[in-house]
Amino acid sequence: MPDHAVAWLRELGAQEVAHPGGTLLAHLERVRELLASWGARPALQRAGLCHAFYGTDGFPTALLPLDRRAELAAVIGEEAEEIVYMYAACDRAASYPTLACEEPAFRDRFTGRVHSPAGQLRRDFAELSAANELDLARIDPTFREAYGTGLLAMFTKWRGLLGEPARRECRAVLGG
Template sequence: MDIFDLTPEEFVVKVGTGTIVHNSGDLFGDHLKAVQRVLKEWGVGKELELAGLFHSIYGTEGFQDFQLSLDRRQDVKRLVGERAEHCAYCNCVMDRETLDATLSAPAGKHTIRARPDVGGHEIVLTDQQFSDLITVHLADWLEQVEREAAKVNERHGWFKEGDAWGYRRKAYRQMAELLGGPAQDAYQAVFAREPDSTRHISQDLTPKLKAPITPKIFVQ
């Protein structure tokens, strides 16, 4: 059987995500499934739930220990559907600074840019695609921020416990406000647990990561 004939849930197990440690200290596969569960709780529908499961399938600006080749995009579309794959693709390849910059753009004017290492091209988003992207991107962060903040991660510029709370603080708050509803409720619940001692911390940019020397890449 071709691996792309598996269910999406079977696929993420088969490609080895359960053997890779994620930034937040849990297994990568567990984090993927947890983001999917968060989105299910928000009632966003099956397509975005699958986008959450695949949100970092090609590697992201902040996590590159697993990278499915971009040559397999058509296979992933067949597996999870075009809407879910497009959302996951944007989440993976985008320069996050360009997402943050477009949060204040008016309807119909949302544009992001891919990182230079994956082409540096412009990606124009419809209003629906923009909403999809910030929904999945916010769910991803809310699922892990408390674990990230409990440890040091010098690779991301978090040199003491608690620093992760400040990562793109303004941008995530703005995403929550734009989405409203369960997403905003979840944001408020998570950040209500932030200690007073870190609420002044703000890190606007994502440090430029170097790909691991031996990245786990599935290129069937």
């Protein structure tokens, strides 16, 4: 299934989209590899590979419009697509501060809806967020210098949502 996703990413031009560290495709592959190194289950790895399909709050370039969600689900599976949608839909300013709370207030930037995602989906979102940001921090010293302290504080607050391999990687890349 990841081979089909990579082929589709290529077809949609992800290897031509500039992104820190090279191209969007290279970043997506690094995020999937990092999640795999942490022992993430296959659905989360596939979501990591495809996390920018709909654009994100921090990277507006979308490879696919939201009305084609079923097509992505057919390629990577419904569970992985749900993680991709949550990642893309996250209004970071509104959602990040409460993610580790018992009743988080997750705001969907596409619909404006505020809800509390289930525990597994929150853990997946947190791990994917950490993998994404840590990849950027690894390859771009300027990014790490500008955002590393804030990211470390956020991921420390999210420690209950992150597995030990992700927490270890946060400390190794961001300090602390």
